[in-house]
Amino acid sequence: ETGVTQTPRHLVMGMTNKKSLKCEQHLGHNAMYWYKQSAKKPLELMFVYNFKEQTENNSVPSRFSPECPNSSHLFLHLHTLQPEDSALYLCASSGKAYNTDTQYFGPGTRLTVL
């Protein structure tokens, strides 16, 4: 049982659809992260939340909208995506953001945009 769970594991959506990715951490951490993992490219940090407050947005297009209702849950709302947004989206958590704490990753959601 991993400490960080993500649903769904796979998602196929059209460019006009609206969908949401969910992440839940069971580790008592205060910081949560969204990363994008594309083929042959380094993991890209998208958003950081620390104690439910967004502290980092790495120039992510507005068609990606994060939400963090509490320290255990993190969502990524998707709308009007492009085919180049197809990737593995990873959620991670750590004790605190911007600290020496290790980040623990979920299994990811494999997103395909048609």
Next chain:
Amino acid sequence: AQSVSQHNHHVILSEAASLELGCNYSYGGTVNLFWYVQYPGQHLQLLLKYFSGDPLVKGIKGFEAEFIKSKFSFNLRKPSVQWSDTAEYFCAVTPISSGSARQLTFGSGTQLTVLP
């Protein structure tokens, strides 16, 4: 901004061969260094990390890494690989400096294939 380079995109070894995966970073200050591993179909897992102290750190499953500050390197090693080590390996760096966001920056990964 810092960056991380992993020199080998794909490494193929036979079982019992020795492994060394290169990782270099660009950042002039103090850093924390990590190696993560992603086994097929599994999530990213921490293999080992360096924060301070002995530059030779040991991780899980017989892996170790050496931090050489003068070379800005943190190479991963294992004396004898097994088929079960087949995975993708990621080096990551976070700078330690006051007043700046300590983002975890990843390299592009090295796919290791171990032939039985």
